[in-house]
Amino acid sequence: MDKFTTLTGVAAPLPQINVDTDMIIPKQFLKTIKRTGLGKNLFHEMRYDHNDREIEDFLLNRPAYRNAQILVTGENFGCGSSREHAPWALLDFGIRCVIAPSFADIFYNNCFKNGILPIVLPQEEVDKLMDDAHRGANATITVDLESQTITGPDGGTIAFEIDPHRKHCLLNGLDDIGLTMEKEEHISAFEKALHLRMPWHHHGG
Incomplete structure (x- = not known):
């Protein structure tokens, strides 16, 4: 990761509320078990017409946002059925961070598993960033996970909260498998230390 x-x-x-996982990636694209390639179908029904032609005025089809890496959206983002394809599609499109007043729990958890940072902010902070984002290609913002700050195009900063454990995992690119390995290293180091202090404690044998 x-x-x-x-x-x-x-x-x-x-600026939509209750964007569900079916809007993020419609169910006809769930057949794949690959994490890559879903980006072109992200927000499929909003992005393409019935002939699979791009709908020009949809956000991500506009030149300014084709390479967007951050999505600012409304409350309860990622609701609906739990599908890990939703974060896969966002990631494959190039989005690494989603900012909203609230997220559906399962989607929120799935983001961390896939290296996406979901940030929860009060509505008025989201509104400010939404205004910034409406500037198109000039809407460049910086998200710094270490310092837990978002810096807007004008240099103003907003602080955000994040669970320390999840922060650690993202900063180090640890998914569930990486975490297990990291824990095992801690455990074996602990056992070695224990063994050195109490050599008469033989494990097994």
């Missing part, structure tokens, strides 16, 4: 440390990128505004 890619580490997440600092991200500077274009923020795209999607």
Whole structure:
């Protein structure tokens, strides 16, 4: 999993509430078990018409936002059925950070598993970033996970909260498997230390 440390990128505004996982990636694209390639179908029904032609005025089809890496959106983002394809599609499109007043729990957890940083902020802070994001290609914001700050195009900063354990995992690019290995290293180091202090404690044998 890619580490997440600092991200500077274009923020795209999607001022909708209750964007569900079916809007993020419609069910006809769930057949794949590959994590890559789903980006072109992200927000499929909003992005393409019935002939699979791009709908020009949809946000991510506009030149300014084609390379957006940050999404600013409304409350309860990622609700609906739990599908890990939703974060896969965002990631494959190039989005590494989603900022919203609230997220659906399962989607929120799935983001961390896939190296995406979901940030929860009060509505008025989200509104400020939404305004910034409406500036198109000039809407470059910087998200610094280490210092837990978001810096807007004008240099103003917003602080955000994140669980320390999840922060550690993202900063180090640890998914569930990486975590297990990291824990095992701690355990074996602990056992070695224990063994040195109490050599008469033989494990097994």
